[in-house]
Amino acid sequence: MTQATRPPVRAVLLDIEGTTIPVSFVHATLFPYARKALPALLRTHADDPAVKAQIAEIAHLAPGVPPLRQLEAWMDADAKVAPLKALQGMVWAQGYAEGVLKAALYPDVVPALRCWAAAGLSLAVYSSGSVAAQKLIYGHTTEGDLSSVFVGFYDLEMGGKRDAESYRRILDAARWQAGDVLFLSDVVAELDAAAAAGLRTCQIVHPEDGTQPGTTHPVAGSLAEVAMRFGLPHPEVA
Numbered sequence: 001m002t003q004a005t006r007p008p009v010r011a012v013l014l015d016i017e018g019t020t021i022p023v024s025f026v027h028a029t030l031f032p033y034a035r036k037a038l039p040a041l042l043r044t045h046a047d048d049p050a051v052k053a054q055i056a057e058i059a060h061l062a063p064g065v066p067p068l069r070q071l072e073a074w075m076d077a078d079a080k081v082a083p084l085k086a087l088q089g090m091v092w093a094q095g096y097a098e099g100v101l102k103a104a105l106y107p108d109v110v111p112a113l114r115c116w117a118a119a120g121l122s123l124a125v126y127s128s129g130s131v132a133a134q135k136l137i138y139g140h141t142t143e144g145d146l147s148s149v150f151v152g153f154y155d156l157e158m159g160g161k162r163d164a165e166s167y168r169r170i171l172d173a174a175r176w177q178a179g180d181v182l183f184l185s186d187v188v189a190e191l192d193a194a195a196a197a198g199l200r201t202c203q204i205v206h207p208e209d210g211t212q213p214g215t216t217h218p219v220a221g222s223l224a225e226v227a228m229r230f231g232l233p234h235p236e237v238a
């Protein structure tokens with residue numbers, strides 16, 4: 001089926017890092033902030049039930065390893081592991097609250113998301129970052145609180161982003177039909193998994209951020225280009 005003969009896109013599911021937010025912001029600002037703040041969180045909030053639950057999960061995944069050492073190993077590897085992502089979200093909350101952290105999205109993102117939401121498209125987030133971290137990031141952008149454009153937020157609770165089953169779980173949770181949904185990500189393995197679940201896909205490529213175009217999915221350098229390729233309302237003319 002060509003693009004012209006396919007049914008219209010009704011929902012857009014968006015990755016965060018490398019898709020709406022520069023990889024450089026995540027790696028040069030968010031991750032170092034969390035690396036520095038996590039030891040104090042574990043020291044001072046070890047009895048907080050939310051922290052305790054994540055420490056228990058670390059012990060389950062890495063028996064016998066001290067929690068902080070395991071977290072550091074995961075951070076070194078940029079591992080997308082739920083307890084790390086949950087604890088990072090907790091320390092980022094303080095950074096956003098104090099105004100130290102503010103999310104600078106790619107410049108094409110805010111106009112496109114506002115335009116698509118206003119036109120009635122359903123927008124949702126799927127990131128390895130926890131749902132709490134997703135809401136913080138979109139609640140504290142340099143262009144204000146963008147969180148209300150999204151109807152759903154999904155994280156590793158749905159499963160890994162390279163597993164087709166995760167996208168099927170999101171379709172069930174959101175009550176979406178696979179063919180109505182366009183998934184945007186910079187990572188080909190995530191797009192492959194989404195396509196295997198029947199979603200439409202487009203790779204977002206920002207060469208200035210080190211992302212490389214693959215050969216198996218449509219490619220766009222901005223959400224405005226996505227709009228053109230997939231017949232979505234165009235942010236500059238909306």
Ligand SMILES: CSCCC(=O)C(=O)COP(=O)(O)O
Pocket residue numbers: 015016017018026030080085088126127128129130133134137161
């Ligand atoms: C929710 S913001 C921080 C993103 C993050 O922690 C991460 O690991 C990036 O994951 P993504 O799935 O958005 O590429």
Ligand SMILES: [Mg+2]
Pocket residue numbers: 015016017018019185186187
């Ligand atoms: Mg990404």
